[in-house]
Every structure is written in C-alpha cells, then in structure tokens.
Amino acid sequence: MGKFTYDINKYEPKQMVALPLGLLIISIIFLAFNTFSTGMPVEPGIDFAGGVAVTVFTTDSQEDIKAFFSDYPLKSIGESVNDGYYLVFDYLEDDKFRDLTKKVLDKYPDAKVDQIGETFGKTLQSQAVWALLIAFILMAIVVFVAFKSFVPSAAVVISAFSDIVITAALMDVFGISLSLGTTAALLMLIGYSVDSDILLTTRLLKRKGNLDEKLRGAFRTGFIMTTTTITAVFAMFVVTAVGQVVIIRDISAVLLIGLFVDMMNTWMLNAGLLKWYLTRKGGYRNGR
Amino acid sequence: MADEDSTISKILTDWRVIIMLFLVIFSIASIYLIPPNFDKGLEGNLQLGLDLEGGSWIQLSFQSEIVRYSSDMPQAQFVDQLSKKIDAEVIPVTADKIEIRKYYSEEDLQAIFDEFGAKIISYDQGVSKETAEDIKRILEDKVNTLGTQDARINTLSGLNEVTRYIRVELAGTDINTAQDLVSAQGKFEIRIQTEGNSTAHVLFGDAVTSVSTPTQNPPGSQNWGVGFTLSPEGADAFREASIKYDAVKNPQAHPLVMLLDGEVVYSAPLSESLAGKLVSGTVRDLSASTGSGPEALEEAKLLEIHLRAGALPVDVKIAGSGSVPAKLGDYFKIVCIIAAILALIAVAVTVYIRYKEPSIVLPMIMTNIAEIVILLGIARYIQQLDLASIAALVAVLGTGIDQLVVITDEVLHEGKVPSPNVYMKRFKRALIIITVAACTTIFAMLPLAVMDLSTLKGFALITIIGVLVGVLITRPAYGKIIMAILSKKPAR
Numbered sequence: 001m002g003k004f005t006y007d008i009n010k011y012e013p014k015q016m017v018a019l020p021l022g023l024l025i026i027s028i029i030f031l032a033f034n035t036f037s038t039g040m041p042v043e044p045g046i047d048f049a050g051g052v053a054v055t056v057f058t059t060d061s062q063e064d065i066k067a068f069f070s071d072y073p074l075k076s077i078g079e080s081v082n083d084g085y086y087l088v089f090d091y092l093e094d095d096k097f098r099d100l101t102k103k104v105l106d107k108y109p110d111a112k113v114d115q116i117g118e119t120f121g122k123t124l125q126s127q128a129v130w131a132l133l134i135a136f137i138l139m140a141i142v143v144f145v146a147f148k149s150f151v152p153s154a155a156v157v158i159s160a161f162s163d164i165v166i167t168a169a170l171m172d173v174f175g176i177s178l179s180l181g182t183t184a185a186l187l188m189l190i191g192y193s194v195d196s197d198i199l200l201t202t203r204l205l206k207r208k209g210n211l212d213e214k215l216r217g218a219f220r221t222g223f224i225m226t227t228t229t230i231t232a233v234f235a236m237f238v239v240t241a242v243g244q245v246v247i248i249r250d251i252s253a254v255l256l257i258g259l260f261v262d263m264m265n266t267w268m269l270n271a272g273l274l275k276w277y278l279t280r281k282g283g284y285r286n287g288r
Numbered sequence: 289m290a291d292e293d294s295t296i297s298k299i300l301t302d303w304r305v306i307i308m309l310f311l312v313i314f315s316i317a318s319i320y321l322i323p324p325n326f327d328k329g330l331e332g333n334l335q336l337g338l339d340l341e342g343g344s345w346i347q348l349s350f351q352s353e354i355v356r357y358s359s360d361m362p363q364a365q366f367v368d369q370l371s372k373k374i375d376a377e378v379i380p381v382t383a384d385k386i387e388i389r390k391y392y393s394e395e396d397l398q399a400i401f402d403e404f405g406a407k408i409i410s411y412d413q414g415v416s417k418e419t420a421e422d423i424k425r426i427l428e429d430k431v432n433t434l435g436t437q438d439a440r441i442n443t444l445s446g447l448n449e450v451t452r453y454i455r456v457e458l459a460g461t462d463i464n465t466a467q468d469l470v471s472a473q474g475k476f477e478i479r480i481q482t483e484g485n486s487t488a489h490v491l492f493g494d495a496v497t498s499v500s501t502p503t504q505n506p507p508g509s510q511n512w513g514v515g516f517t518l519s520p521e522g523a524d525a526f527r528e529a530s531i532k533y534d535a536v537k538n539p540q541a542h543p544l545v546m547l548l549d550g551e552v553v554y555s556a557p558l559s560e561s562l563a564g565k566l567v568s569g570t571v572r573d574l575s576a577s578t579g580s581g582p583e584a585l586e587e588a589k590l591l592e593i594h595l596r597a598g599a600l601p602v603d604v605k606i607a608g609s610g611s612v613p614a615k616l617g618d619y620f621k622i623v624c625i626i627a628a629i630l631a632l633i634a635v636a637v638t639v640y641i642r643y644k645e646p647s648i649v650l651p652m653i654m655t656n657i658a659e660i661v662i663l664l665g666i667a668r669y670i671q672q673l674d675l676a677s678i679a680a681l682v683a684v685l686g687t688g689i690d691q692l693v694v695i696t697d698e699v700l701h702e703g704k705v706p707s708p709n710v711y712m713k714r715f716k717r718a719l720i721i722i723t724v725a726a727c728t729t730i731f732a733m734l735p736l737a738v739m740d741l742s743t744l745k746g747f748a749l750i751t752i753i754g755v756l757v758g759v760l761i762t763r764p765a766y767g768k769i770i771m772a773i774l775s776k777k778p779a780r
Contacts, residue, residue, distance in 0.1 A: 024573075057616075093608055097654075098464070098467060099461050101467075101611075102464060105462065105463070105464070109613065109666065110613045110615050110616055111613070111616075112610070112611060112612045112613065112616055113463055113610060113611050113622060114608075114609070114610035114611075115606075115608055115609050115610065116607075116608040117349075117605070117606065117607045117608055119349070119607065120349065120453075120607035120608050122348065123452075128738050130735065130739070131735040131736050131739055132735075134734075134735040135731065135732040135733070135734070135735050135736075138728075138732065138734065138735075139728045139731055139732050141731075142724065142727045142728045142731055143728065146724045146727075173616075180676075180743055180744050181676060181679070181744075181747075183744070184676065184679075184680075184736060184744050184747045184748070187732050187733060187735075187736060187748075188680075188683055188729075188732070188733075190728065190729070190732035190750065191687070191725070191729030191732050191733070191755075192686075192726055192729075194724075194725055194728040194729075195687065195690055195691075195725045195729075198721055198724050198725050198728075199694055199721055199725075202717070202720070202721050202724075206717070210708035216637055219454045220350075220697070221694060221697040222691060224638075224639075224642045224693055224697075225690045225691075225693045225694065226690075227638055227641060228638045228686065228689045228690060228693060229686035229687065229689070229690055230636050231631075231634035231635055231637070231638045231685040232631040232634055232682060232683075232685055232689070233631075233682070233683070233686055234634065235627065235631040235633070235634040236627045236628075236630075236631050236632040236679070236682045238630075239623060239626050239627035239705075240623060240627055243619070243620075243623035243626075243627075245620055245623050245624070245675060247675050247676060247679070248624070248627070248675055248676075248678065248679045251676070251679040251683075252679065252682075255683065282556075287542075
C-alpha cells in the first residue's frame with residue numbers, strides 16, 4: 001500500500017469532512033432541482049416510467065435501426081461493443097405494442113422485448129420509495145442498537161445516507177437510469193457502506209490503544225475490504241457491459257460508483273466525525 | 289509431516305468446519321443428485337429464471353376493487369342493489385368488505401355509494417384471495433389445454449390481502465403466443481340430445497352473459513351448482529329447442545350437453561320445475577347442478593371455468609410483459625458464468641496482493657467458494673435464479689471476502705497468531721463486527737423481499753440467504769481454519 005498517499009492521521013477533522021459534506025450538499029441540491037423540474041430525482045427507466053425496451057444483436061447501423069422503427073416513439077439507442085443495441089421506446093397501447101413485437105421479431109428473431117405499463121410503473125415507483133425508506137430506517141435502528149452512543153451511530157447513518165445521495169446524483173451524471181435493478185443496488189449500498197463504517201467505529205470505540213494507531217489499522221483493513229469488493233464488482237461490470245446484460249451492468253455500475261463514494265465517506269466523513277468526537281471528549285484512551 | 293497431519297485433523301474435527309463441509313456436500317448433492325440430473329449439464333437441479341431459460345412473461349392487473357364500507361343496509365341487500373345499479377358483479381368478501389368486478393376510481397365509486405347513503409372506508413384496486421385463486425386456476429387450465437411447456441403462475445398480493453396482479457411465466461414460448469394465450473377463449477356450446485346418440489345445436493358461449501361462483505341450492509344444503517344467465521336471444525333459442533326436441537315433456541331422454549372445444553364437460557337432463565317453466569315462457573337464469581358433497585363442489589368449480597370458456601371473471605389489463613429468446617437466455621447464462629468466475633479470480637488476486645501468503649489466501653478463496661456453493665444449494669429449493677439474483681450472488685461474493693478480511697486482520701495482529709485465549713477474544717470481536725454488518729444488510733433487503741416488486745425478490749432473497757450462510761456457517765468456520773493453519777507458522 002506504499003503508493004497510496006492518504007495519511008488518515010495527517011488531517012484535522014474539519015479538513016476531512018469538508019469535501020464529502022460539500023459533495024453531499026451539491027448532490028442534494030442537484031437531486032432537489034431534478035425532482036422539482038422533472039418530478040423524479042433521477043431519470044427513471046422503463047420500470048418506473050413505463051415503456052418498451054428492446055435488446056437486439058445485429059450489425060445494422062444506428063441509422064438503419066432508426067429508419068426501421070420510424071413509426072414508433074424511439075426514445076434512445078444504447079450501443080455496446082458486441083453488436084448489441086438497447087432500444088427504449090415510450091409506452092405504447094396494447095395493440096401498438098403487439099404490432100411492434102411482431103415487427104421486431106420478424107426482423108430480429110433473437111431480440112428480447114420488455115414492456116411495462118404506465119400504471120404498473122407508478123406502483124413500482126411508490127413501492128421502491130417505500131423500500132428505500134424502510135430499509136434506511138431499519139439500518140439506522142440496527143446501528144443505534146449496536147453502538148448505543150449517539151454521535152458514532154449518527155456518523156454511520158449520515159455517511160450511509162450520503163453514499164446513497166451522492167451515488168444517485170452521479171447516476172444521473174453518468175446517464176444510468178433508475179430501474180428496479182439500480183434501486184436494488186442502492187439498497188445493497190446500505191449494506192456495503194455500513195460494513196466498513198462498523199469496522200471503523202468498533203475499532204475506534206472498543207479497542208484499547210492509541211487513536212492514531214487504531215485509525216491507521218482500521219483504514220488498512222477497511223481499504224483492502226472495499227478494494228476486494230470493488231474488484232469483484234468491476235469484473236462483473238466489465239463482462240456484462242461487453243455482453244450487454246443491461247440489468248447486471250447497471251447494478252454493478254451503481255455498486256461501483258457507490259463503493260468509491262463509500263470509501264470517501266467512510267475515511268473522510270465518518271472517520272472525521274469520529275475523530276472529532278473522540279478528541280473532543282478526550283476519553284479515547286479508555287476505549288470510550 | 290506429523291505437524292501437518294495434526295493441523296488437518298484439528299481443522300477437520302472442529303464442528304464449525306464439519307457443518308460447513310456437510311453443507312457443501314449436501315448442496316452439491318441437491319444440485320446434481322437429488323434427483324439425479326446430469327443431462328442438464330452445469331445447471332443440474334437449479335431453477336433458472338425466464339431470462340436465463342428463454343420464454344415470456346405477462347403481468348396482468350385486475351380491473352376490480354376491494355372496498356371496505358359502512359352502510360345501514362344489510363349486506364345482501366346492499367350488494368344486490370349496488371350490483372344492479374352499476375351492472376357488474378359485486379361479491380361479499382367479509383361482513384364489511386366487497387369485491388366490485390368493474391373498474392371505478394375511488395371518487396366515482398363514492399358518488400355511487402352516496403346514493404345508497406354508504407361510506408367507503410378503504411379502497412384498493414385488485415381482487416380477493418379467493419377470486420385470485422379462481423383466476424389462477426382458469427389460466428392454468430388454459431395453459432394446459434394448449435399443451436405449452438412449463439408454466440408458472442403467481443398471484444402478487446400486497447400486505448393488505450388484496451391481490452392486484454397476476455404474473456404468468458411461460459418457458460419456451462414467444463411473446464406473441466403468450467399474448468394470444470392469455471386473451472384466447474375456448475369455444476363453448478350447449479347441445480341437446482335428440483334421437484339415440486345424436487345431438488342438436490342449441491346455443492354458443494356468446495349467449496351466456498354471466499356466470500356465478502358455485503352456490504348451494506337451496507342455500508345451506510350440500511347440493512352444489514353453478515348459476516349462469518343467458519341473453520334474451522339465447523333464452524329464446526333454449527326454449528325453442530327444449531320444446532322442439534321434447535325435452536320439456538320427457539327430460540330424461542333428452543339431456544342437455546355442454547361442450548368446450550368439442551369435448552363434453554357436463555351433461556344433465558332438465559329439472560321438472562325448469563321444464564314446467566319453459567312451457568309457459570323463456571327463462572334466463574339457469575343453474576347446472578353437480579350433486580352433493582365436497583366432490584360436487586370441486587366439480588362445480590371446474591364447471592364454472594368451463595362455462596366461462598376461459599374468460600376471466602374480472603377484466604384484466606396487461607401491466608407488463610417481456611420475453612427472452614432461448615438462444616439469448618443461453619448467451620446470458622454464459623456471460624453470467626464468465627462474470628462470476630472473473631469476479632472470483634479478481635478477488636483472489638486482490639487478496640493475494642494484500643497478504644502475499646498462500647496459506648491465508650487459499651483458505652479464504654476456498655471458504656468463499658464454499659459459501660457460494662451452499663448458497664446455490666439452498667437456493668435450489670426456494671428461489672429461481674434470474675439475472676438479478678446472479679448479480680446478488682456476485683455481490684455476496686464481494687461482501688463475503690470483505691468479512692473474511694475483517695476476521696483475518698482482526699486476529700492477525702502484527703502478522704502473527706496470538707495465543708488461543710487472545711485469539712478467541714479477537715475472533716469474537718470480529719464476529720460481532722460481521723454480525724452487525726450482516727444485520728444491516730438483511731434489514732436493508734427485507735422490504736424488497738416482502739414487497740411484490742416481483743423481479744427484485746430474487747435479488748433480495750439471495751442476498752439475505754447469502755449473508756446468513758456467511759455469518760452462521762462459513763465465516764466462523766474460516767476463523768477456526770485460519771487459526772489452525774497459522775498457529776503452526778513462525779511469526780513473520
């Protein structure tokens with residue numbers, strides 16, 4: 001780890017939390033602005049907005065495809081290196097959808113066609129919001145019960161919250177839409193992010209010893225933890241991006257972004273808050 | 289050598305390791321041997337989702353609502369009046385809950401309820417569990433008659449016991465066939481026996497305007513039957529045929545025969561009272577009795593389906609649908625396997641870079657593989673693997689190794705294994721970290737697992753099971769393995 005230059009003990013708590021807090025605030029403003037102007041914090045995919053998605057494998061050019069589907073409300077064309085296209089159409093009424101499926105399957109018999117109705121999309125949307133909210137509250141309860149101490153628990157919860165919010169904002173920047181899969185990934189982030197936060201908090205609160213040393217040790221372990229997860233998810237992302245398995249590609253992209261964001265939040269925001277708490281109380285030598 | 293022997297026996301006699309090994313063997317057996325399944329290759333007995341197997345799914349939403357209401361009127365009277373007013377079937381569910389089989393928004397419905405001086409207490413789109421089961425049966429019946437392979441039909445109910453959606457999955461069927469299947473109706477015909485074995489046409493299914501659920505006739509008896517109503521034209525044709533072929537005078541010699549797609553599904557003579565009524569005029573409300581007892585009830589249920597000729601008791605709308613061609617499913621399978629293997633290799637390399645010590649890295653990777661195998665073995669019994677659950681599998685692989693790192697770093701303070709006492713203390717602390725982290729993951733996934741966002745259930749369930757397997761079985765076992773292996777090593 002010689003090349004990695006972040007020395008966790010070199011910085012004052014204020015310096016450590018500045019960047020993540022700044023990003024969190026910018027992300028909140030960004031998502032709020034999105035919600036205000038479009039009704040959704042992140043561009044919804046067909047799962048939530050309703051619509052038709054078609055995956056085809058063909059050497060036809062984009063222009064060919066555009067011309068072929070000129071009668072239908074083609075919204076976007078995603079291309080992959082593997083002669084694959086991911087086409088998204090606006091929602092179509094039943095009859096028109098059946099025409100479209102026939103047309104697609106006549107020309108591309110191996111295409112994958114998915115359709116979600118508008119009302120069903122709305123149902124999914126509200127359920128997803130509930131799932132996120134309940135999951136987050138349950139997570140917070142577990143954390144507070146585990147540490148029974150306000151500031152450290154709050155630090156974990158804030159950094160998990162920040163993970164989700166910044167990742168959601170970055171999803172929009174990278175053009176990843178909110179789908180069932182990416183919602184699941186955001187939920188999974190709750191689990192992932194808390195992993196390293198709990199390691200950090202436990203090491204700092206429950207171990208005896210010098211704060212700087214404990215912090216350095218926790219960082220070493222936490223860093224390798226997160227990097228192994230990142231490599232696993234990265235492998236999954238590369239293979240599925242090349243193979244055009246859209247749902248797994250999106251899930252892994254969100255996890256990947258989230259894991260990097262989590263590294264920052266754990267070792268700057270959460271560690272900073274904890275350091276501030278422990279040095280202020282001055283009681284760290286006894287573990288609590 | 290003696291040293292190595294004792295290390296291995298120390299590992300193999302620890303109960304945590306024994307449980308882990310037993311589960312690995314059990315899982316491999318579950319996937320490949322119970323029952324033996326070699327011709328399917330790698331996948332064995334694993335249940336694969338549609339997106340890996342190829343096929344189509346259609347999700348239907350019911351144009352119907354369940355309403356809890358309050359009214360001074362007795363329920364029977366209220367239901368009857370409401371049903372006449374809106375010209376749709378209304379069915380009591382419980383003492384203050386009714387199912388209205390026609391779509392109305394809450395506002396429109398309240399306006400109608402106002403006329404009866406009734407109030408809506410709760411309004412949910414969907415049908416009762418019983419109706420949902422009926423619909424499921426009808427759909428299963430249709431799928432079976434078409435001889436399509438492998439169908440899964442699931443009703444999706446919310447926590448409020450109201451079923452809003454039903455999902456039909458047909459493996460190996462393309463989307464057009466699936467759409468036709470759901471909307472197709474069978475040909476229903478009623479004929480009357482004339483001379484000997486010959487029969488004459490009376491009416492077709494289009495003359496049947498409504499069909500009721502099985503009822504007792506008279507109420508409270510065990511005599512079951514299915515009521516149905518004919519259109520005025522149908523009732524005329526029915527009366528004419530009954531008189532023309534002498535069924536009204538000699539019912540026993542001229543029974544009515546009901547056919548669905550050319551097959552006899554019910555046959556019985558007119559009752560004396562019906563024969564009498566038909567002489568003097570047309571009759572629109574008929575009832576086909578199936579006898580008494582529980583068998584008769586089953587028969588009545590089946591007859592109800594036949595009378596509907598595959599038409600569902602509630603209008604449905606397609607809420608979503610999709611298809612994966614079998615070829616693409618096979619391709620996805622390969623991509624997923626490659627992704628999982630590469631993820632495992634990537635993890636192994638990262639861990640190796642960190643520890644540079646095969647005696648740590650090898651047990652770590654083996655434990656991780658054991659975890660995945662056990663997870664798959666359990667999943668084979670409860671959950672089909674679709675693309676989302678495979679993503680969860682790789683995600684679990686990621687957290688799994690994460691936590692093995694926590695254990696290793698926690699116990700290996702300054703590069704050596706401490707005395708057994710200190711070791712156990714640190715090991716326990718590592719397990720506490722892991723358990724808390726696991727609890728948060730499980731709680732984070734819980735809402736997804738219980739909500740009816742059908743396609744994400746797999747993701748959530750696989751994650752939860754994976755975390756449980758890790759915390760309860762593989763990670764404790766790993767702690768003992770690493771302790772036994774490293775306690776033999778001189779400090780580095």
